[in-house]
Amino acid sequence: xxxxxxxxxxxxxxxxxxxxxxxxxxxxxxxxxxxxxxxxxxxxxxxxxxxxxxxxxxxxxxxxxxxxxxxxxxxxxxxxxxxxxxxxxxxxxxxxxxxxxxxxxxxxxxxxxxxxxxxxxxxxxxxxxxxxxxxxxxxxxxxxxxxxxxxxxxxxxxxxxxxxxxxxxxxxxxxxxxxxxxxxxxxxxxxxxxxxxxxxxxxxxxxxxxxxxxxxxxxxxxxxxxxxxxxxxxxxxxxxxxxxxxxxxxxxxxxxxxxxxxxxxxxxx
Amino acid sequence: xxxxxxxxxxxxxxxxxxxxxxxxxxxxxxxxxxxxxxxxxxxxxxxxxxxxxxxxxxxxxxxxxxxxxxxxxxxxxxxxxxxxxxxxxxxxxxxxxxxxxxxxxxxxxxxxxxxxxxxxxxxxxxxxxxxxxxxxxxxxxxxxxxxxxxxxxxxxxxxxxxxxxxxxxxxxxxxxxxxxxxxxxxxxxxxxxxxxxxxxxxxxxxxxxxxxxxxxxxxxxxxxxxxxxxxxxxxxxxxxxxxxxxxxxxxxxxxxxxxxxxxxxxxxxxxx
Numbered sequence: 001x002x003x004x005x006x007x008x009x010x011x012x013x014x015x016x017x018x019x020x021x022x023x024x025x026x027x028x029x030x031x032x033x034x035x036x037x038x039x040x041x042x043x044x045x046x047x048x049x050x051x052x053x054x055x056x057x058x059x060x061x062x063x064x065x066x067x068x069x070x071x072x073x074x075x076x077x078x079x080x081x082x083x084x085x086x087x088x089x090x091x092x093x094x095x096x097x098x099x100x101x102x103x104x105x106x107x108x109x110x111x112x113x114x115x116x117x118x119x120x121x122x123x124x125x126x127x128x129x130x131x132x133x134x135x136x137x138x139x140x141x142x143x144x145x146x147x148x149x150x151x152x153x154x155x156x157x158x159x160x161x162x163x164x165x166x167x168x169x170x171x172x173x174x175x176x177x178x179x180x181x182x183x184x185x186x187x188x189x190x191x192x193x194x195x196x197x198x199x200x201x202x203x204x205x206x207x208x209x210x211x212x213x214x215x216x217x218x219x220x221x222x223x224x225x226x227x228x229x230x231x232x233x234x235x236x237x238x239x240x241x242x243x244x245x246x247x248x249x250x251x252x253x254x255x256x257x258x259x260x261x262x263x264x265x266x267x268x269x
Numbered sequence: 270x271x272x273x274x275x276x277x278x279x280x281x282x283x284x285x286x287x288x289x290x291x292x293x294x295x296x297x298x299x300x301x302x303x304x305x306x307x308x309x310x311x312x313x314x315x316x317x318x319x320x321x322x323x324x325x326x327x328x329x330x331x332x333x334x335x336x337x338x339x340x341x342x343x344x345x346x347x348x349x350x351x352x353x354x355x356x357x358x359x360x361x362x363x364x365x366x367x368x369x370x371x372x373x374x375x376x377x378x379x380x381x382x383x384x385x386x387x388x389x390x391x392x393x394x395x396x397x398x399x400x401x402x403x404x405x406x407x408x409x410x411x412x413x414x415x416x417x418x419x420x421x422x423x424x425x426x427x428x429x430x431x432x433x434x435x436x437x438x439x440x441x442x443x444x445x446x447x448x449x450x451x452x453x454x455x456x457x458x459x460x461x462x463x464x465x466x467x468x469x470x471x472x473x474x475x476x477x478x479x480x481x482x483x484x485x486x487x488x489x490x491x492x493x494x495x496x497x498x499x500x501x502x503x504x505x506x507x508x509x510x511x512x513x514x515x516x517x518x519x520x521x522x523x524x525x526x527x528x529x530x531x532x533x534x535x536x537x538x539x540x541x
Binding site: 121132 | 448452453455457458466
């Protein structure tokens with residue numbers, strides 16, 4: 001029987017003793033009669049990285065999209081800092097959701113805008129009025145905050161570079177800086193490294209883990225690489241056919257658990 | 270002896286007969302439509318042959334072109350400049366209206382379904398009415414001259430450019446807009462910080478194309494009294510001064526080439 005060697009743990013400091021910030025309970029969702037989420041429960045805590053693992057179609061991305069409001073769950077509750085988001089409407093909901101930032105697989109920067117302008121755009125949720133419609137009117141304070149965010153992700157020297165000229169890894173770092181400029185306390189990353197080469201993927205995951213621990217952020221990342229989860233995450237949620245198969249410490253993500261998460265066509269098996 | 274190359278019988282194409290019948294039917298419809306079109310437009314090659322004499326007489330009158338500076342060339346250059354200004358103003362002054370209607374008429378940026386339908390209807394109206402009809406209306410309203418031509422182009426160009434811009438916004442990647450929406454950006458902020466910058470390259474390209482078209486359109490508008498070189502060409506034809514008309518057409522040709530080259534140069538510089 002072949003065994004998988006666990007990759008070495010990245011040298012992250014121990015996560016701070018952070019409190020729970022988001023509770024997701026009994027999330028269900030179906031598309032065209034096919035259940036894609038079936039009673040998903042999990043909790044995100046400050047200063048901690050949760051990796052969502054599972055085969056394609058297991059419900060990882062849909063979970064994050066439901067939390068972000070990009071998909072509407074059929075049932076379940078999402079509580080952010082003690083507030084049930086389903087009880088909020090309009091601007092209250094937008095304001096509450098601005099505490100949750102998202103990093104996308106396709107990065108979604110505006111290529112014609114500079115890295116600095118893209119990062120400033122993360123603050124749009126708290127800017128209002130005519131001065132917020134163009135980067136020309138961004139305040140010096142906002143630009144300085146954005147520069148600090150860029151420096152935090154190691155991209156300060158590329159501040160005035162057009163986003164379209166950055167490499168995939170650099171652009172994803174800028175997207176993380178945009179999330180920091182949003183001042184969010186929860187960072188959801190939907191396959192943040194799927195489009196990156198192994199080295200850039202390692203760097204971006206290390207950055208997310210470092211930010212979670214140092215800035216006390218709650219980070220949830222959908223990953224397709226168990227070794228990255230083992231190196232950088234604190235806990236793992238493994239999904240199979242929309243149900244949680246495993247939830248716990250990374251030490252439980254051994255070879256047999258990985259095999260269970262990635263068994264093809266489990267429903268038919 | 271070489272190893273035989275493996276082969277596999279090709280499965281029959283599903284519904285192949287139906288596909289061939291569809292293609293033949295489409296060709297038949299195409300031919301029938303053209304027969305009706307040829308009859309409806311009195312299209313006769315023989316008329317070209319019989320009219321060759323008239324054409325030769327016209328060319329004999331037109332060449333050599335009259336290059337008299339005082340009476341032909343200077344007025345032609347002056348009127349061509351007016352034509353250029355009509356095309357320029359007709360394009361640039363339609364930007365605000367075209368942009369507003371494009372944002373409202375694009376599925377990715379419209380604030381409401383009703384606004385979307387209404388904006389589409391307005392754009393369709395401005396696009397459906399030809400610029401020459403607008404010119405006739407404005408000549409009646411504000412009198413003969415280039416101002417009527419500018420107004421006519423503003424109206425028609427709003428319709429065309431608004432639709433082209435709306436479609437280009439719908440075709441661009443909506444991801445950045447979605448990313449800003451998740452960050453709490455308002456609808457207006459999503460438009461100004463994502464949708465518009467994402468489509469900016471195409472916007473500039475289409476704007477330059479429309480400028481090119483509008484300069485040529487403003488020539489025709491002159492024929493109905495909306496000023497510019499078109500008006501002079503019309504006067505030359507009516508007074509049988511075909512040699513003067515030939516000079517005016519050469520001046521127009523130079524203008525069109527210059528505008529085309531300028532447009533290409535700007536597009537290359539902006540990488541659009």
